[in-house]
Amino acid sequence: MNQVLPSVGTIQISVKREDLLHPHISGNKFRKLKYNILQAKRQGVRTLLTFGGAYSNHIAATAAAGKEYGFKTIGVIRGEELFDKIVDNPTLSFAKSCGMELIFVSRDVYRQKESKIFNTTLQERFGDFYLVPEGGTNNLAVKGCEEILETNDIDYTHICCAVGTGGTVSGIINSASNNQQVLGFPALKADLSGAIRKFAKQDNWALVTEYHFGGYGKINAGLVTFINKFYTETGVPLDPVYTGKMFFGVYDMIVNHGFPENSRILLIHTGGLQGIAGMNKELAKKKQPLIKIEI
Numbered sequence: 001m002n003q004v005l006p007s008v009g010t011i012q013i014s015v016k017r018e019d020l021l022h023p024h025i026s027g028n029k030f031r032k033l034k035y036n037i038l039q040a041k042r043q044g045v046r047t048l049l050t051f052g053g054a055y056s057n058h059i060a061a062t063a064a065a066g067k068e069y070g071f072k073t074i075g076v077i078r079g080e081e082l083f084d085k086i087v088d089n090p091t092l093s094f095a096k097s098c099g100m101e102l103i104f105v106s107r108d109v110y111r112q113k114e115s116k117i118f119n120t121t122l123q124e125r126f127g128d129f130y131l132v133p134e135g136g137t138n139n140l141a142v143k144g145c146e147e148i149l150e151t152n153d154i155d156y157t158h159i160c161c162a163v164g165t166g167g168t169v170s171g172i173i174n175s176a177s178n179n180q181q182v183l184g185f186p187a188l189k190a191d192l193s194g195a196i197r198k199f200a201k202q203d204n205w206a207l208v209t210e211y212h213f214g215g216y217g218k219i220n221a222g223l224v225t226f227i228n229k230f231y232t233e234t235g236v237p238l239d240p241v242y243t244g245k246m247f248f249g250v251y252d253m254i255v256n257h258g259f260p261e262n263s264r265i266l267l268i269h270t271g272g273l274q275g276i277a278g279m280n281k282e283l284a285k286k287k288q289p290l291i292k293i294e295i
């Protein structure tokens with residue numbers, strides 16, 4: 001569903017509310033899991049195993065999807081110190097309440113999660129499982145994200161999307177018309193163009209790298225103010241890790257003439273709202289202003 005937002009000068013703006021796709025399997029994570037779940041079913045595997053950090057939208061979504069579609073789920077979580085802090089962490093508590101088994105590993109071990117030896121150890125412990133990569137990105141995930149754009153979206157000149165691993169924006173690039181411009185807004189500092197080139201079948205895209213706010217999961221008071229103001233003015237809730245940064249960037253670019261006159265911009269709301277509670281806990285600890293969105 002596309003929601004029309006107030007125009008800024010000659011520039012028209014709409015938001016695709018992928019955050020409303022499902023109450024717990026957030027926006028793009030639903031798209032990314034869809035064909036992987038079908039594949040796991042086809043292979044007759046009963047367990048989904050995946051990886052993520054303490055506040056990962058992907059961990060929350062996989063746990064919820066496992067519950068809904070009848071899979072056992074295992075989440076390998078970065079940070080062994082978290083094992084006795086599940087109750088304090090809204091994401092991990094939610095995943096656990098969906099039945100996900102949480103395995104906590106040190107950052108060193110986590111870095112080797114793609115290695116054969118780690119995989120063998122997991123197989124010995126849990127038996128057969130369907131492995132969903134960190135962030136959920138693989139060919140089947142990109143295929144799912146190719147279903148985000150709809151026929152009528154051809155009327156937009158620009159499509160903007162937050163970027164983590166690049167899977168979601170790749171799906172959008174593949175399904176966009178070649179006279180549309182797709183802009184990805186990385187939420188972290190790394191160079192993600194190589195990751196996107198691996199999946200993208202067209203070259204009508206660019207990355208806008210000025211709005212990561214210092215790195216993954218890093219925010220500042222200006223971003224919180226923007227998210228709160230945007231929610232009050234439009235009713236659209238944004239998350240602090242991905243969509244908040246992307247929306248901030250798009251509006252900043254509009255003010256600074258980063259889009260041509262008469263552009264018609266579609267912003268993809270990829271969800272991620274479950275992360276607000278965890279971020280607010282961190283902000284409260286530092287006595288900083290909170291994100292005023294109740295989900």
Ligand SMILES: *Cc1c(COP(=O)(O)O)cnc(C)c1O
Nearest residue numbers: 164165166167168242270271272
């Ligand atoms: C995971 C996530 C992204 C990033 O998606 P990638 O496919 O990893 O680039 C963007 N927005 C939200 C809300 C997410 O949870």
